[in-house]
Amino acid sequence: MTDRSRYCIAGAFVLGAVVAFGLQSVKVHHREPASAHQLRQHQKAASKSASDSLSNIENASQKGVGAIKEGIEGCIGDTPLIKIKSLSDATGCEILAKAEFLNGAGNSPKDRVALSIIKLAEEKGLLVPNSGDTIYEGTVGSTGISLAAICRARGYKAHICMPNDMAIEKSDLLLKLGAEVERVKPAPIVDQNQFVNLARTRAREHTEGKEKHGRGLFADQFENEANWHAHFTGTGPEIYEQTGGSVDAFVSGAGTGGTISGVALFLKSKLPDVKIVLADPQGSGLFNKVKYGVMFDPKEREGTRRRHQVDTIVEGIGINRVTHNFEAGRELIDDAIRVTDQQATSMARWLVEHDGIFVGSSSAVNCVAATKLAKQLGPGHRIVTLLCDSGARHLSKFWANKDVGGAEDDVSLDKIVAS
Numbered sequence: 001m002t003d004r005s006r007y008c009i010a011g012a013f014v015l016g017a018v019v020a021f022g023l024q025s026v027k028v029h030h031r032e033p034a035s036a037h038q039l040r041q042h043q044k045a046a047s048k049s050a051s052d053s054l055s056n057i058e059n060a061s062q063k064g065v066g067a068i069k070e071g072i073e074g075c076i077g078d079t080p081l082i083k084i085k086s087l088s089d090a091t092g093c094e095i096l097a098k099a100e101f102l103n104g105a106g107n108s109p110k111d112r113v114a115l116s117i118i119k120l121a122e123e124k125g126l127l128v129p130n131s132g133d134t135i136y137e138g139t140v141g142s143t144g145i146s147l148a149a150i151c152r153a154r155g156y157k158a159h160i161c162m163p164n165d166m167a168i169e170k171s172d173l174l175l176k177l178g179a180e181v182e183r184v185k186p187a188p189i190v191d192q193n194q195f196v197n198l199a200r201t202r203a204r205e206h207t208e209g210k211e212k213h214g215r216g217l218f219a220d221q222f223e224n225e226a227n228w229h230a231h232f233t234g235t236g237p238e239i240y241e242q243t244g245g246s247v248d249a250f251v252s253g254a255g256t257g258g259t260i261s262g263v264a265l266f267l268k269s270k271l272p273d274v275k276i277v278l279a280d281p282q283g284s285g286l287f288n289k290v291k292y293g294v295m296f297d298p299k300e301r302e303g304t305r306r307r308h309q310v311d312t313i314v315e316g317i318g319i320n321r322v323t324h325n326f327e328a329g330r331e332l333i334d335d336a337i338r339v340t341d342q343q344a345t346s347m348a349r350w351l352v353e354h355d356g357i358f359v360g361s362s363s364a365v366n367c368v369a370a371t372k373l374a375k376q377l378g379p380g381h382r383i384v385t386l387l388c389d390s391g392a393r394h395l396s397k398f399w400a401n402k403d404v405g406g407a408e409d410d411v412s413l414d415k416i417v418a419s
């Protein structure tokens with residue numbers, strides 16, 4: 001080996017050593033400090049847990065919890081089932097109520113019905129959005145309010161015919177929702193100016209006339225199958241699911257009969273032993289129809305009736321004719337309980353005083369009947385009923401002059417249901 005070669009090898013060795021050392025030092029220089037490493041680990045863990053939570057949220061929203069709802073129609077249904085503590089404690093039964101006043105469009109169970117009627121008409125090609133098509137309905141208020149709100153959301157107009165003795169806040173609300181409102185004198189169903197008959201006529205006039213755009217559709221909640229169907233596919237299954245299929249009795253008033261029929265048809269198909277009980281206000285003939293097969297109320301006696309319709313302060317339930325929606329489930333109704341106006345008003349006050357629940361007249365009737373039924377059945381049973389609408393809809397009538405508080409309200413539940 002020449003000297004030159006030796007120098008070359010030694011040089012290469014030194015250079016290699018220097019490069020190796022340099023690289024090592026570069027590597028050492030770039031190694032992460034422990035804290036940054038830990039931070040990365042934390043970030044990894046945090047992002048995993050965030051993605052876990054996201055997938056939890058996604059799962060939850062698929063189940064309907066916290067989901068983004070598709071318009072106001074998306075806020076209809078899936079209402080909470082509330083235990084009414086005061087009534088449950090006092091009777092030893094679990095008295096549960098579907099909070100139907102929390103339906104998001106018109107704030108009553110009629111949201112389900114209005115949406116169902118509109119969707120069915122759309123499927124049949126009877127309604128075209130933004131064409132001037134108008135929905136006509138005869139209603140004591142709740143169905144009209146639901147229809148008016150949903151009509152706005154889907155590009156239709158609403159025209160509501162209602163008796164002129166219903167609480168004024170209902171027609172005020174309808175006007176604010178942009179509906180046309182006709183308040184007419186209460187009349188028997190044989191009268192062509194009765195509010196339901198008038199709505200049918202107005203729909204026909206719209207379609208046949210030249211002066212209005214689009215066509216008129218009579219919603220016909222009393223006879224339309226879409227009514228009980230909404231409760232058969234919505235309210236009934238929700239009750240079944242929320243109670244885990246454990247229900248002894250379902251109690252409801254009937255206006256059109258859609259609620260009691262739809263829920264009865266669903267629940268009895270799953271739970272053949274469940275008791276279906278009608279809550280009927282004074283003046284309504286349905287109590288006797290269920291109990292004895294005859295449509296008659298003593299208040300209907302010649303010379304004793306004060307109003308043309310059902311003689312009660314209660315709005316929305318009680319009727320003196322059999323409708324298709326009531327007939328759909330009538331044979332499944334096991335019993336009926338009569339509720340007086342006095343009992344209903346006292347119960348409404350009781351619910352505010354003891355539970356902070358402020359409801360309208362039909363909800364109060366339901367709660368009286370549920371309490372009477374609990375006393376009949378004895379402790380240990382589970383009874384489901386409905387809270388239909390808020391007391392705010394009834395300030396000028398049912399709730400007029402009924403302030404809560406004071407000795408007058410200090411009555412026992414026994415006294416209320418016995419009054």
Ligand SMILES: Cc1ncc(COP(=O)(O)O)c(C=O)c1O
Pocket residue numbers: 108140141142143253254255256257258259260315316317360362363388389
């Ligand atoms: C406030 C209220 N509750 C209950 C009902 C009764 O429901 P249904 O018509 O399904 O018998 C009505 C009916 O109009 C109502 O307006």
